[in-house]
Amino acid sequence: MTGAPPDTQAKGIGARLARKEDARFLSGRGEFVADIRRPGMLDVAFVRAPVAHARIVDIEKPEGWESLVYTMADMAEVKPIVAASKLPGFQKSEQYPLAKDKVRFVGEMVAMCVAPSRARAEDLAEQVFVDYEDLPVVSDMHAAANGTAEGKLHEHWDSNVFLETQVDNKAGIADDVVSVRRQLSTSRQCQVPLEGRGVVCWWDHRLNRLEMTSAAQMPHINRTGLAECLGLDEGQVRVVSPDVGGGFGYKGILLPEEICCAWLAMKLDRPIRWIEDRNEHLSANANCREHAYDISVHVERSGRLAGIDCDAIVDSGAYSSYPFSACLEAAQIGSILPGPYKMDSYSCHTRSAATNKPPILPYRGVARTGVCFALEVMLDIAARELGIEPFELRERSLVGPDDMPYTNITNKLFDSGDYIACMHRAVEALDWSGWRARQAETNGRKRIGLGLATFCEQGAHGTSVYHGWGIPMVPGYEQCNARVTTDGILELQIGAHSHGQSMETTMAQVANTVLGIDPEQVRIMHGDTGGSPYSTGTWGSRNAVMSGGAVAAACEKLADRVRRLASHLMDVAADDLIFENGGVVSGDRSRSMTLADIAHTWYRAPQLLPDDVDPAGLGLVAGYKMRPDMGTFSYATHACAVEVDTVTGAVKLLDYAICEDGGVLLNPMVVEGQLLGGLAQGIGTALYEEIPFDDEAQPLASTLADYMVPGAAEMPHLTIEHMETPSPFSTFGQKGIGEGGAIAPPAAITNAVNDALGGLGAEIHSVPISPERVIAALEAAHESD
CATH class of the missing domain: 3.30.365.10 (Aldehyde oxidase/xanthine dehydrogenase, molybdopterin binding domain)
Incomplete structure (x- = not known):
């Protein structure tokens, strides 16, 4: 049945079957982790560092309660988390479950306190005194990457860079091209699943094994890492992941909290529980998405994309998280930045910068959201330079249906699809020409703009892809x-x-x-x-x-x-x-x-x-196992209309359209749910969500009063169009599509805002597009006149 969709049945593949869950x-x-109770269970609270970079001079446990407070010195036999890559030049970090010798970001765990309730454990944590000796803080990824930062995170490293990569497929480009160059960036943000992390551990004497219930996306990987750190064989560790209230990549790593709770459960022979609160989540545990791009695109006068040159930095934080490592985000930029386009020349230099911030973690779309933002914003800028519609420029360089399967300039094997038809269906679904007519009638304070973004999403990555990364996890x-x-x-x-x-x-x-x-x-x-x-x-x-x-x-x-x-x-x-x-x-x-x-x-x-x-x-x-196992390539175009208030800087989404191709859809209703959820997250990235840090790497948005997430009122009218081009490589022709909804919105919305501001000479280069950034762009344009 490979390569062809089966007959649609009432309850089989292709049916809009109501969710059993x-x-x-x-x-x-x-049943979520926080619902689980065990007899004699104790709760844990952690003492977390209030400074970003400091030596630990001394830790004083509260007098009379020393037996309820644990530091890394008590856990001396526990190994640190090591997520190394075999890519040349990768510098590995060691992250101890509780800080050893020094702390490297605000919120790093220093001590563990245990009590019959979380409240009493927190009271105990407040009585722990830690004497810190401040060290120079590395808060800026550019300084870290360029070697100008005063401090060094890991003393044995040569620099504050986990990994540097270079992809160089440069070729000659004609002189008569339009070249545009910009510095673009995405801000550090959080994943904010409805359920935070949670862990319950106990020792089963009958089976002689550790039982851990954890809100985990990858239970077997967590078991492997946990066994390595605790010195157990994997048969002595059982990981159970019950109902999980959203993961988005945030729950796809081995947690220091899991190691701590497991060790304590074995030591005390009591069930141990830790449930993350939202402050821990926002300030210490859930950082992602901080990219910076110095990017040039070269476009022929006909509108054909000739080449891309890029220098990209990702702020990877203080440690390399298990199993994906600190290299995956930045190194992927080099391989996926060309997206679904043909070109003659391509070069990309990337660096994974180490800073005194929490480790960067995977988030729905991983590097794709950043590269889609960088490339698609640049293509719209180039289209304005040429005076053509953005979809006209793209259709001259998108891989065509007759090219499939197609190997692109970075050796990505596209399996099937019609990217050009998909883009035009999204444009038509939005009623692009109708919005252009309305735009022509509104040139006052509130201006209308149109934008789109096209991307492809490699899913179901195989052995060959991940073996190449050299990280502790290779799918088979x-x-x-x-x-x-x-x-x-x-x-x-x-x-x-x-x-x-x-x-x-x-x-x-x-x-x-x-x-x-x-x-x-x-x-x-x-x-x-x-x-x-x-x-x-x-x-x-x-x-x-x-x-x-x-x-x-x-x-x-x-x-x-x-x-x-x-x-x-x-x-x-x-x-x-x-x-x-x-x-x-x-x-x-x-x-x-x-x-x-x-x-x-x-x-x-x-x-x-x-x-x-x-x-x-x-x-x-x-x-x-897929053959070949290079993964499937779903794709989509997002198109939107926005209104920008040039006095307040407010951006309002007026209309939104998505045309996607996930191959044969197992359940179109489920796919639409994935698209809706992803779109909400993408809107957050585009307009609202940001964790700024000051020069001392202190997080400045550690509560939901400071960290803005979109709600139902921020969701626009949405039209979804489905295309179903079967993949020749999967069983039923299906493709991976779960992350796609979150990839394109930042680029599409930014392009729409820039389209609205284009007549005023203003341009947005960073997300989220806060009112302050809009006003700053308008003021910069006014000053340059």
Whole structure:
């Protein structure tokens, strides 16, 4: 079935099937980490550093309560977190669960306090005295990258740079080109899932293993890292991830808090819990997205993109987080900046700067949001230079449908699609010409602007891609354990875990497509390393392709076994049996048998089985890997209309349109939900969300009173158009699409704002586009007149 969509069924792939998960979530019966209680459980609060860079001279535990306070000296046998890369020149950091010798960012954990309640633990934490000796603070990524910062984060390093990369595919460019150059930036922000992080740990003496319940996207990866740090074998660690209230990459790393709670649970032989509060989340744990670009694009007079030159810096913070490392964000810029465009020449220099800020973490879209912003804003600037519409410029350089599959200038293999048609459908859905007419009528205080952004999203990255990064995690075969129970229920254990992707629904739809079983008779089991097959987990828009492929492979193998059994029991040739309505039917429809009947025979009436029956029965493990395993490429164009108030600087979204192509959609309704959620996050990046730091690297937005996130009132009218170009590489032609909604909005909205301000000579170069930045751009334009 590779490369072609299956027939659409009422409950199979392509159906808008209602989410199975919603019944428990909407009725308040979900189970999150904070809902879990264990007898004798104790709560933990952490003493966190109030300064960004300092030596720890002394830690004084409160008199009489010393046994309830722990420092790294008490945990001497615990190894630090090391997320190194084998890329040439990478400088590795060691992050101890509790700071050892010195602290490197505000909020770094220095001591752990334990008590019967979180409130009492916090009271105890306030009584811990830490004597700090201040060190020079590295707060600016440009100074860190350029070697002009006074301090050094890691004494054994040559510089404050984790990794420097260079991609150089430069070629000659004609003299008669339009070249534009700008310095662009995205601000540091937070992921802000509805549920923060949480950990509950205890030691199971019967099984002689550590039990950890954690709001984790990648339970098996957390188990591997935790076992390494604690000196346990992986069989002694079970990680269970229950319902997870949003992850977005934030819950895709090994946490220092997990190591601390696990160690303390073993030491005290008591269940230990830590639930993150929002202040910890905003000020210390959840930083992402801080990029700076010095970028030039070269465009021929015809509008064709000739080349790109870029120097990019990512503020990676103080440590390299496990498993993705500090290199992934900046190094990816070099490989994905060209996006879906053809060009003759390309060069990109990147640096991952180390600063006295929290470690930068993956966030929905990872580097793609930044590179889409940088390139797409520049293409609109070039279009204005040439006096043509932005979509006219893009259509002259986008990879065409006849080029597919296409290998681009950085050796990315695009599988399928029609990027040009997608862009034009988004433009039409917005009614671009109608908004242009309205724009011509409004040249006063409130000005209308139009913008768009096009991108492609590599999802379901394979072994070859991640092996090249040299980090502690390389995806391989995704597996599924499939079993039919005695009463005919299909149980599917997968290694990936859901934190909003509707996998309990979509994986059941895959099973329905292969076996004809009602999704209500399918039980998806995930998030438990004690039973699920090993997986690198949920990240990189991989589940529809990888987990979907594994479930399909397992169901197909199971179908072969069921056919053989049914053939004997029904006296019908196996090749003449069809799966439908939860059973098998003969080709002439004269005989049928339910899956429950077949299961009953296998488990409870084995005397009816043939002598040569497969003894493996109705349970099996199957694996899946894409060939080639370079990933799928979904893509989209976002187009929008905005209103800019030139007096207050306020930006209002008037209309928004998305045309996306995720290949064959497992469930279009689920895809639309992903797009809506991603769009909300992208609007936050574009207009509201920012954690500024002062010169001493103190965070200046540590509460939700200071950190703005969009709500329902900030969501614009939205039109969604679907294209479905099957991937020739995946099982059903599906592509990864989970991150796409968040990638384009900052670029599209910035382009619309710049379009509105273009007649005034003003231009926005940084997001979020706060009123202050709009007013500053207008004032700068006025001063330059």
